[in-house]
Amino acid sequence: MTILKPLAGAMLALGLLGAAHAADKIAVDLVLTRATLIDVAGGKAVKGKSVVLRGDTIVAVVDDRQLSGYAAKKTIRLPGKYLMPGLWDTHVHFGGGPALIEENKHLLALYLANGITAVRDCSGDLPDTVLAWRGQIQAGQLEGPTIFTSGAKLEGYKPLWKGTIEVGTPEEVSKALDGLQAQKVDFVKITENTLKPEIYLEALRQARERGMRTSGHIPVQLTLAQMFDAGLGTVEHQSYLLRSSTPKEAELTAQVAAGTLTGKEAMKQSLQTYDEAAARASFRYMAAKGTAVVPTLSVSRVVAYLDRDDHSHDPALQYIGKGLRATYDWRVQRAAQDNAEAIAQRKAVFEKSASLLPLLAQEGVSIIAGTDAGFLNSYDYPGQALHDEIGLYVQYGLTPVQALQTAVINGPRFLGHLDRYGSLEAGKVADLLVLDANPLQDIAATRKIRTVVSRGQVYDRARLDRMLADTKAWVAAQ
Numbered sequence: 001m002t003i004l005k006p007l008a009g010a011m012l013a014l015g016l017l018g019a020a021h022a023a024d025k026i027a028v029d030l031v032l033t034r035a036t037l038i039d040v041a042g043g044k045a046v047k048g049k050s051v052v053l054r055g056d057t058i059v060a061v062v063d064d065r066q067l068s069g070y071a072a073k074k075t076i077r078l079p080g081k082y083l084m085p086g087l088w089d090t091h092v093h094f095g096g097g098p099a100l101i102e103e104n105k106h107l108l109a110l111y112l113a114n115g116i117t118a119v120r121d122c123s124g125d126l127p128d129t130v131l132a133w134r135g136q137i138q139a140g141q142l143e144g145p146t147i148f149t150s151g152a153k154l155e156g157y158k159p160l161w162k163g164t165i166e167v168g169t170p171e172e173v174s175k176a177l178d179g180l181q182a183q184k185v186d187f188v189k190i191t192e193n194t195l196k197p198e199i200y201l202e203a204l205r206q207a208r209e210r211g212m213r214t215s216g217h218i219p220v221q222l223t224l225a226q227m228f229d230a231g232l233g234t235v236e237h238q239s240y241l242l243r244s245s246t247p248k249e250a251e252l253t254a255q256v257a258a259g260t261l262t263g264k265e266a267m268k269q270s271l272q273t274y275d276e277a278a279a280r281a282s283f284r285y286m287a288a289k290g291t292a293v294v295p296t297l298s299v300s301r302v303v304a305y306l307d308r309d310d311h312s313h314d315p316a317l318q319y320i321g322k323g324l325r326a327t328y329d330w331r332v333q334r335a336a337q338d339n340a341e342a343i344a345q346r347k348a349v350f351e352k353s354a355s356l357l358p359l360l361a362q363e364g365v366s367i368i369a370g371t372d373a374g375f376l377n378s379y380d381y382p383g384q385a386l387h388d389e390i391g392l393y394v395q396y397g398l399t400p401v402q403a404l405q406t407a408v409i410n411g412p413r414f415l416g417h418l419d420r421y422g423s424l425e426a427g428k429v430a431d432l433l434v435l436d437a438n439p440l441q442d443i444a445a446t447r448k449i450r451t452v453v454s455r456g457q458v459y460d461r462a463r464l465d466r467m468l469a470d471t472k473a474w475v476a477a478q
Contacts, residue, residue, distance in 0.1 A: 025071040028054045029456065032432070033064060034077045037424055038084035038440060040408045043401035045440055051083060053430045056455040060426050076458070081450055082438050084404075085423060086117025086431035088411035089386040091236060091294045091370025093377070095124025095163060096327050100375065103321030106474060107374070107382045108133070108144030109467045110319055112459065114383030115449045117431035118146040118421070120411065122215065122236065123153035123189040124375060125163030131183055143467075145454070146431070148186040148415055150215065154203055156194030168196065173203045177210060186415055187233065190216035197221040197257075204230040213415065215294075220266065221257035223249055224282060228289035234368060234414060235286075238295035239353040241360075245279035246270045264345075271348055279356060280363055287364035292414055294370035297354055297396070298389040299380040304350035306335040306378070307343050316381040319471050322478050328378035358397035367393070368414055369407035387447050400443040407446075430456040 033050035050067055052060040060070075089111070094104040104126065111119055121130050130149050136142035154176055155164040165176040180188060188207050190200060197219045207214050208231040215234040218227055224244035227235070235241065243249055243266070252269055255261035286293075302311070311317075317325060338346065360367055371385035386407060393403040412421035420429050432453035437445035452459040459467070 025069060026059075028052050028059060028070050028072050029074065030458070031067060031070060031072040031075045032078060032083060032434075032453075033067065033075060034079045035081045035083040035434065036438070037061070038082055038404075038438075039423070040085060040401070040404045041423060043399075043440060045082070045438060051424055051432070053453075053456055056430050058424065058426055058428045058430050061424055076451075078434055078450075080436075082435040082445070083424065084433050084435065084439065085408050085421065085428075086433055086452070086454070087115050087386055087407045087446065088118045088120070088369065088421075089116050089371050089373065089382075089389075089407075090120040090368050090411040090414070091122050091296055091372050092119045092382065093124040093372065093374030094121060094126050094130050096323060096375040097125060097162075100321065100323045100327075101126060101129055103324050104129075104375070105133070106319075106321060106471050107324075108137075108142070109471050110381070110383035111145040112143065112383075112452055112454055113464045113467050113471075114387065115433045115446065115452055116145050116383055116386055117433075117452065117454050118148065118411070120186070120370065120415070121147055121149040122370075123150045123163060125161070127152040127163050131185075140455075143454075146429075150187050150189035151180050151183050151185040153189040153191055154195065155191050156196060156199070158194055159191075160193045161191070164191075167199060167203065169199070170202050170206070173199065173206055177203075177206055177212065181210065181212070185212075187213040187215050189236075190214060192217045192219040195219070201226070201230045204232055207231075218243070220263045221253065223253050225285060228286050228291045231289075232291050234292045234294050236294050236296065236370070237300070237372075238293055238297065238356060239300060239349055241279075241282070241293065241356055242267065242270050242274070242349065242353055244282035245275065245352075245356065246273040247275055247278045248273050249278070249282075267349065268345060271345075271352055274352060276359070279359055283356075283360050283363035283365050287366075292366035292368050292410065293360060294368045295354075295357070295389070295393070296370055296372040297350075297392045298385045299372040299377045300350050300353065301392065302379050303331055303335060304347045306332060307338075311379040314379060314381070316379075316384050319468065319475060320381065321475055324375050327375045330376065331378040354392065354396040357393060361398060361402055366410050366413065367398075367402075367406045368410040369393070369403075370411075387444075390446065391443055394443045400440055403443050404439055404446075 030053040037046040037049050134147040137144045152165045167173045213233045218240040252266040371389045373380045373382040373385040390403040409422040412418045434451035436448040439445040
């Protein structure tokens with residue numbers, strides 16, 4: 001007994017000492033360690049660092065040797081893997097009418113399964129539904145990427161598209177913006193099919209006064225410089241920039257506004273009179289005014305080459321509901337009516353538009369990755385399209401680093417959220433990708449997804465595969 005008492009006392013002391021050391025450690029939920037970190041802003045691969053998460057937030061990025069200071073509920077070791085921020089697709093659509101709400105909802109899983117942790121909804125015809133999803137995802141009640149949305153878009157009277165707020169006077173613009181602000185939309189989307197040019201400019205003016213970000217198409221009656229001067233935040237679809245890539249832009253725009261020239265003929269003449277010096281001058285002005293571009297090359301390429309490429313057996317179709325697949329038909333049918341001259345024209349527009357990418361980058365324009373994926377846009381598959389998009393950026397002249405920046409940094413910057421997204425740093429949202437290969441060396445590595453972390457929730461490869469299988473089975477059962 002006399003021997004056991006000191007021994008018991010020593011063991012108690014050691015236990016208390018161990019408990020004291022454990023109490024000194026910082027409690028966290030998850031540690032991701034032994035991966036190579038991808039610094040997208042700097043274009044560097046960083047070894048010897050670990051990422052520490054609590055809840056939906058990165059709380060620290062530390063040297064591996066400092067991990068002893070943390071008590072993690074779970075540690076995931078990732079030797080040979082690459083860890084980077086999640087990808088953003090900043091031009092998507094949900095729509096097709098109330099009958100297709102459930103089909104659209106199933107697209108959310110496709111985004112996550114493809115490493116897209118945030119999307120910017122550029123208005124479809126289900127604005128209230130998307131606003132509801134935004135809140136449910138943020139509250140953890142619905143699985144899907146973080147949604148930033150414009151709500152209903154602004155258009156003129158008798159618009160071509162549903163899901164719009166019709167405006168034709170400054171007073172109606174003001175009322176529309178009041179409603180959008182009440183819904184706490186993330187930006188304002190404006191399209192030009194029936195909207196009077198002067199009301200478009202008025203909408204931009206009023207939105208800027210309210211501090212609301214704007215995004216839109218370019219009316220044929222206005223020059224690009226007029227739109228930049230009015231404060232347009234992003235040009236949606238890069239092909240619009242061909243109009244300012246000719247010394248004849250002002251002349252052609254005036255003729256279209258006067259009704260003496262069609263928009264199609266003006267585009268044809270823009271291509272014929274393309275001038276790199278004019279393009280660069282326009283892009284420098286665009287950058288100086290702070291207007292960005294969302295290229296949407298993936299869908300543009302699909303449409304341009306519909307005469308050549310058969311998409312009817314694309315594997316990705318297995319994940320798209322039959323109602324959404326049916327919405328693809330209108331573009332296909334319209335393209336099928338093109339004669340040889342029209343087919344050559346649409347290919348020329350795509351190729352010249354895509355070739356502008358390096359010029360835009362060199363002149364300082366912010367390029368933001370977006371795909372136009374969703375209803376109506378044929379074979380532009382949610383989730384997969386973003387990888388196609390940034391692959392095209394590299395194909396047409398950007399570096400892999402620049403392409404990654406378009407899909408990781410530039411979207412959050414436009415929306416004013418770089419304090420929470422865009423890098424692996426303390427205080428940022430825990431939206432992460434674990435890849436099997438280095439995307440700084442090969443942009444196709446973004447497709448080699450091992451794990452997705454969305455707001456701190458871990459989706460390993462098995463869980464991602466189950467999500468895809470469940471979506472495929474749901475579609476097959478329709």
